[in-house]
Amino acid sequence: MDAWIVWLIAAGIILVLEMFTLTFYMLWFCIGALVAALVAWIAPDAYLLQVVAGSIVTLVLTIFTKPISKKVRSSKGFQDTGTELVGRQGVVVDPIEPGQYGIVKVGSDTWSAVSTQLLAKDERVRVISRSSTIIEVERWEEFT
Structure with missing residues:
Protein backbone atom coordinates (compact mmCIF):
# COMPACT_ATOMS: atom_id res chain seq x y z
CA MET A 1 0.00 0.00 0.00
CA ASP A 2 1.29 3.44 -0.88
CA ALA A 3 2.39 5.69 1.98
CA TRP A 4 -0.02 8.49 1.02
CA ILE A 5 -2.96 6.10 1.45
CA VAL A 6 -1.73 5.15 4.91
CA TRP A 7 -1.48 8.86 5.83
CA LEU A 8 -5.02 9.47 4.54
CA ILE A 9 -6.35 6.56 6.60
CA ALA A 10 -4.53 7.93 9.66
CA ALA A 11 -6.01 11.40 9.01
CA GLY A 12 -9.50 9.88 8.76
CA ILE A 13 -9.12 7.97 12.02
CA ILE A 14 -7.80 11.06 13.80
CA LEU A 15 -10.70 13.12 12.43
CA VAL A 16 -13.22 10.61 13.80
CA LEU A 17 -11.46 10.73 17.18
CA GLU A 18 -11.68 14.54 17.08
CA MET A 19 -15.41 14.31 16.54
CA PHE A 20 -15.68 12.38 19.80
CA THR A 21 -13.54 14.79 21.84
CA LEU A 22 -14.49 18.16 20.33
CA THR A 23 -11.25 19.75 21.56
CA PHE A 24 -9.75 20.80 18.19
CA TYR A 25 -6.33 19.49 19.27
CA MET A 26 -6.75 16.26 17.33
CA LEU A 27 -7.77 18.34 14.30
CA TRP A 28 -4.23 19.69 14.06
CA PHE A 29 -2.86 16.13 13.96
CA CYS A 30 -5.38 15.34 11.22
CA ILE A 31 -4.18 18.30 9.16
CA GLY A 32 -0.56 17.26 9.79
CA ALA A 33 -1.36 13.77 8.50
CA LEU A 34 -2.97 15.30 5.41
CA VAL A 35 0.19 17.32 4.76
CA ALA A 36 2.25 14.15 5.19
CA ALA A 37 -0.06 12.43 2.68
CA LEU A 38 0.52 15.24 0.19
CA VAL A 39 4.29 14.96 0.64
CA ALA A 40 4.04 11.16 0.27
CA TRP A 41 2.08 11.59 -2.96
CA ILE A 42 4.70 13.99 -4.38
CA ALA A 43 7.79 12.20 -2.97
CA PRO A 44 6.80 8.58 -2.22
CA ASP A 45 10.25 7.46 -1.03
CA ALA A 46 10.95 10.40 1.29
CA TYR A 47 9.53 8.87 4.49
CA LEU A 48 11.48 11.12 6.83
CA LEU A 49 10.32 14.20 4.93
CA GLN A 50 6.70 13.04 5.28
CA VAL A 51 6.99 12.68 9.04
CA VAL A 52 8.87 15.97 9.46
CA ALA A 53 6.42 17.94 7.28
CA GLY A 54 3.39 16.54 9.12
CA SER A 55 5.00 17.15 12.50
CA ILE A 56 5.97 20.73 11.70
CA VAL A 57 2.47 21.59 10.46
CA THR A 58 0.91 20.02 13.57
CA LEU A 59 3.31 21.85 15.88
CA VAL A 60 2.84 25.22 14.17
CA LEU A 61 -0.97 24.91 14.24
CA THR A 62 -0.92 23.93 17.91
CA ILE A 63 1.44 26.73 18.94
CA PHE A 64 -0.31 29.51 17.01
CA THR A 65 -3.92 28.56 17.71
CA LYS A 66 -3.58 28.03 21.45
CA PRO A 67 -3.16 31.77 22.25
CA ILE A 68 -5.99 32.63 19.88
CA SER A 69 -8.39 30.15 21.50
CA LYS A 70 -7.33 31.31 24.96
CA LYS A 71 -8.04 34.91 23.97
CA VAL A 72 -11.48 33.99 22.59
CA ARG A 73 -12.38 31.96 25.69
CA SER A 74 -11.39 34.80 28.02
CA SER A 75 -13.16 37.49 25.99
CA LYS A 76 -16.17 39.26 27.42
CA GLY A 77 -19.42 37.53 26.58
CA PHE A 78 -17.92 34.13 25.68
CA GLN A 79 -19.80 31.26 27.25
CA ASP A 80 -18.90 27.63 26.74
CA THR A 81 -21.97 25.76 25.55
CA GLY A 82 -21.34 23.00 28.07
CA THR A 83 -21.51 25.20 31.15
CA GLU A 84 -25.20 25.86 30.58
CA LEU A 85 -25.91 22.13 31.00
CA VAL A 86 -24.97 22.02 34.68
CA GLY A 87 -28.12 22.14 36.80
CA ARG A 88 -30.48 21.30 33.94
CA GLN A 89 -32.97 18.48 34.04
CA GLY A 90 -32.75 15.50 31.73
CA VAL A 91 -34.37 12.12 31.15
CA VAL A 92 -32.55 8.79 31.14
CA VAL A 93 -32.85 7.15 27.70
CA ASP A 94 -30.51 4.21 28.33
CA PRO A 95 -30.27 2.99 31.96
CA ILE A 96 -27.15 3.95 33.91
CA GLU A 97 -25.39 1.65 36.34
CA PRO A 98 -22.65 3.01 38.63
CA GLY A 99 -19.35 2.95 36.74
CA GLN A 100 -21.11 2.33 33.40
CA TYR A 101 -22.21 4.70 30.64
CA GLY A 102 -25.80 5.37 29.78
CA ILE A 103 -27.63 7.92 27.66
CA GLN A 117 -26.48 5.89 41.34
CA LEU A 118 -28.49 3.23 39.55
CA LEU A 119 -30.81 5.15 37.21
CA ALA A 120 -33.64 3.51 35.29
CA LYS A 121 -35.00 4.42 31.86
CA ASP A 122 -37.31 7.48 31.82
CA GLU A 123 -36.06 8.62 35.24
CA ARG A 124 -35.58 12.37 35.67
CA VAL A 125 -32.02 13.47 36.43
CA ARG A 126 -30.04 16.63 37.09
CA VAL A 127 -26.72 17.37 35.36
CA ILE A 128 -24.02 17.96 37.99
CA SER A 129 -20.94 18.25 35.75
CA ARG A 130 -19.72 17.98 32.19
CA SER A 131 -16.46 16.89 30.61
CA SER A 132 -15.82 17.11 26.88
CA THR A 133 -18.52 14.65 25.77
CA ILE A 134 -19.77 13.01 28.96
CA ILE A 135 -22.08 14.40 31.61
CA GLU A 136 -22.44 13.28 35.20
CA VAL A 137 -25.98 13.12 36.53
CA GLU A 138 -27.88 12.48 39.75
CA ARG A 139 -31.50 11.61 40.47
CA TRP A 140 -33.64 14.78 40.12
CA GLU A 141 -35.85 14.21 43.19
CA GLU A 142 -32.93 14.82 45.55
CA PHE A 143 -32.84 18.47 44.48
CA THR A 144 -36.50 19.44 44.11
Missing part, protein backbone atom coordinates in the same frame (compact mmCIF):
# COMPACT_ATOMS: atom_id res chain seq x y z
CA VAL A 104 -29.46 10.99 28.91
CA LYS A 105 -31.55 13.45 26.93
CA VAL A 106 -31.16 17.07 28.04
CA GLY A 107 -33.40 19.40 26.06
CA SER A 108 -33.16 18.20 22.47
CA ASP A 109 -29.62 16.78 22.83
CA THR A 110 -28.57 13.30 23.90
CA TRP A 111 -25.41 12.80 25.95
CA SER A 112 -23.37 9.89 27.21
CA ALA A 113 -23.76 9.99 30.96
CA VAL A 114 -22.37 8.46 34.14
CA SER A 115 -23.70 8.41 37.66
CA THR A 116 -22.84 7.01 41.07
